Amino acid sequence: MDIKQYTAELIKKIKTTSPLVHNITNFVVMNSSANILLAAGASPVMAHCIGEVEEMTALADALVLNIGTLQDDWIESMICSGKAANVKGIPVILDPVGAGATILRTQAVKKIMTESSISVLRGNASEIFSLASDNIRTRGVDSTLAVNHQMVEDAKKLASDMNCIIAISGAKDIVTDGRTTFQVQNGQPVMTKVTGIGCGLSAVTGAFCAAAGENLIFAVAAAFGFYGMCGDLAVRISDKPGSFFVAFIDTLYSAPSKSIADLLKIEMLG
Numbered sequence: 001m002d003i004k005q006y007t008a009e010l011i012k013k014i015k016t017t018s019p020l021v022h023n024i025t026n027f028v029v030m031n032s033s034a035n036i037l038l039a040a041g042a043s044p045v046m047a048h049c050i051g052e053v054e055e056m057t058a059l060a061d062a063l064v065l066n067i068g069t070l071q072d073d074w075i076e077s078m079i080c081s082g083k084a085a086n087v088k089g090i091p092v093i094l095d096p097v098g099a100g101a102t103i104l105r106t107q108a109v110k111k112i113m114t115e116s117s118i119s120v121l122r123g124n125a126s127e128i129f130s131l132a133s134d135n136i137r138t139r140g141v142d143s144t145l146a147v148n149h150q151m152v153e154d155a156k157k158l159a160s161d162m163n164c165i166i167a168i169s170g171a172k173d174i175v176t177d178g179r180t181t182f183q184v185q186n187g188q189p190v191m192t193k194v195t196g197i198g199c200g201l202s203a204v205t206g207a208f209c210a211a212a213g214e215n216l217i218f219a220v221a222a223a224f225g226f227y228g229m230c231g232d233l234a235v236r237i238s239d240k241p242g243s244f245f246v247a248f249i250d251t252l253y254s255a256p257s258k259s260i261a262d263l264l265k266i267e268m269l270g
Helices: 003-017 030-040 053-059 072-088 103-115 125-130 149-162 189-193 197-212 216-234 241-254 258-263
Strands: 020-024 043-046 062-066 092-095 120-124 165-169 173-176 181-184 266-268
Touching: 003 030, 003 197, 003 216, 003 258, 003 266, 020 030, 020 053, 020 072, 020 197, 030 043, 030 197, 030 241, 053 072, 062 072, 062 197, 072 092, 072 103, 092 103, 092 197, 120 125, 120 197, 120 216, 125 149, 125 165, 149 165, 149 173, 149 181, 165 197, 165 216, 173 216, 181 216, 189 216, 189 241, 197 216, 197 241, 216 241, 216 258, 216 266
Parallel strands: 020 043, 020 062, 062 092, 092 120, 120 165
Antiparallel strands: 165 173, 173 181, 181 266
């Protein structure tokens, strides 16, 4: 499969079908994630009350769970919505924000993954690998690990062990299901200076997975590449965080298809 062509096809499909992405996400990024999804062509809904999450998920095309501002009752809402998504057969993307920083966060992610089935675990390296090793710590929501060959091999093993796609964000992104692995090198350092950009990637990954139906590993790689590519284009307009974010939203909305062939930096490693 030509990943660049597939990326263009998914973008067109998202803008044509406007998949409904149900987000149980944190207070910090509700607005930005909704606007990012709208700009990309998807339809966002943010609903976390346990009394309605199952019903809302039953209407959705993808579910995104984000533990950024975690509360005990939200954990139960995430599990209920995850189970509803599993029954419907729609993709579930879990963003383990800050996993490894506190016991609550790490245990919450493990509980969600034990009681429901997720499709994609998307976070930075420290967040992801803290779930497999108590020796790895997360500093806030920032990664303390750099991508290298051993990390790629560890990510592949973790994907196989957890039976889900592992999607690691960083200077170089790694996306793997344990069998097929992609490296993505799109994106700009200024993206780390805007709160919610990473959470927005989780939301957009949900939209791409919803549009894909199957071939989720390709859909996740495409989402990472497109999202980073929009950052590459937006930084040409502004390299300052506030105005960059405005340019980034506009680029998500209007990125020309020809940019994909020229700018997408996705490599299949195996």
